[in-house]
Amino acid sequence: MLASPSVDPARLPALLQAMPKAELHIHIEGSLEPELIFQLAERNGVRLPYASVEALRSAYAFSNLQSFLDIYYAGASVLLTEQDFYDMARAYLRRAVRDKVVRAEIFFDPQTHTARGVSMETVIRGLHRACEDAQREWGISAALILCFLRHLSEEDAFATLEQALPFQGQFIGVGLDSSELGHPPEKFERVFARCRALGLHRVAHAGEEGPPAYIWSALDALQVERIDHGVQALKDEALVARLARERVALTVCPLSNQKLCVFPDLAQHNLRALLDAGLCATVNSDDPAYFGGYINDNFLQVFAATGMTAAHAWQLASNSFEASFAPEADKRAWMARLESVFSDYSAL
Numbered sequence: 001m002l003a004s005p006s007v008d009p010a011r012l013p014a015l016l017q018a019m020p021k022a023e024l025h026i027h028i029e030g031s032l033e034p035e036l037i038f039q040l041a042e043r044n045g046v047r048l049p050y051a052s053v054e055a056l057r058s059a060y061a062f063s064n065l066q067s068f069l070d071i072y073y074a075g076a077s078v079l080l081t082e083q084d085f086y087d088m089a090r091a092y093l094r095r096a097v098r099d100k101v102v103r104a105e106i107f108f109d110p111q112t113h114t115a116r117g118v119s120m121e122t123v124i125r126g127l128h129r130a131c132e133d134a135q136r137e138w139g140i141s142a143a144l145i146l147c148f149l150r151h152l153s154e155e156d157a158f159a160t161l162e163q164a165l166p167f168q169g170q171f172i173g174v175g176l177d178s179s180e181l182g183h184p185p186e187k188f189e190r191v192f193a194r195c196r197a198l199g200l201h202r203v204a205h206a207g208e209e210g211p212p213a214y215i216w217s218a219l220d221a222l223q224v225e226r227i228d229h230g231v232q233a234l235k236d237e238a239l240v241a242r243l244a245r246e247r248v249a250l251t252v253c254p255l256s257n258q259k260l261c262v263f264p265d266l267a268q269h270n271l272r273a274l275l276d277a278g279l280c281a282t283v284n285s286d287d288p289a290y291f292g293g294y295i296n297d298n299f300l301q302v303f304a305a306t307g308m309t310a311a312h313a314w315q316l317a318s319n320s321f322e323a324s325f326a327p328e329a330d331k332r333a334w335m336a337r338l339e340s341v342f343s344d345y346s347a348l
């Protein structure tokens with residue numbers, strides 16, 4: 001295995017774009033581009049509080065997570081029919097294929113839609129059909145993860161889970177997202193225990209803006225298999241040791257962290273330090289339509305800003321396969337493709 005490939009640094013950007021990778025932290029509602037928001041608003045007769053695509057895009061200036069979430073939920077209000085959910089997911093998957101994503105584990109926020117009277121069936125059927133068609137037409141493996149909104153109650157999460165159970169074969173796990181501060185993971189301990197009993201995979205956003213204590217409780221109270229973001233882990237040595245020992249993956253999103261002011265700029269992002277500490281970190285886009293880039297933009301920009309190397313690229317791609325919930329046989333096939341791309345780019 002090419003653990004430490006030697007690649008001409010001038011070829012690193014092309015390699016980052018060409019290498020196969022898994023995307024494990026993408027909110028499908030965050031892939032809704034302003035152009036599609038306006039198209040769907042027109043199709044559905046929804047009035048938007050913005051005059052144009054440009055006016056909407058110019059409102060994308062955020063100071064923290066909550067300032068983003070307010071506009072993100074407003075954008076999602078144009079989604080009404082199964083076809084809307086299908087079109088949104090198909091657009092993301094088409095774009096992901098271009099970035100050499102071979103596996104996408106896609107978050108969706110059903111409560112954002114059911115609260116507006118859209119049925120769970122409409123949401124899941126549209127998204128799942130897009131995943132199936134993308135797999136058949138483009139060869140990308142795609143699966144859905146249902147996220148509970150943590151600013152709502154655990155009772156609401158239980159009701160959401162009940163509504164989703166008739167479609168259990170169409171999503172592989174559950175997550176926890178939305179406003180982190182003031183909504184610690186343990187608020188959802190019982191509903192995650194039920195999900196575990198149902199055989200669902202479990203992930204949670206923790207340590208994006210919140211403290212390391214939230215990462216501990218995601219692990220202990222929710223028994224999650226991955227931490228979404230988790231960049232605050234480096235503040236706690238014992239936590240880093242545990243994450244490294246247990247190979248708990250962190251789904252890191254550099255452009256998101258920059259746009260939501262988690263780090264003052266990309267040069268100060270701690271991705272490289274997370275890898276150097278032996279953590280199973282990965283690179284992802286989070287909400288690409290809002291944060292200025294899809295997964296390859298995240299790779300290109302964070303590598304340029306922090307001076308990471310081809311060895312880091314190899315580690316990040318291989319971590320993404322290791323951390324995915326895909327069948328082991330698929331992971332082996334993607335690792336073989338990774339090796340072959342790296343040998344094409346390696347200096348002779």
Ligand code: HPA
Pocket residue numbers: 027030065072177178179180205208256286287
């Ligand atoms: O980065 C995020 N954090 C929390 N909730 C979210 N919902 C979409 N993106 C995010």
Ligand SMILES: [Zn+2]
Pocket residue numbers: 025027177205228286
């Ligand atoms: Zn996220």
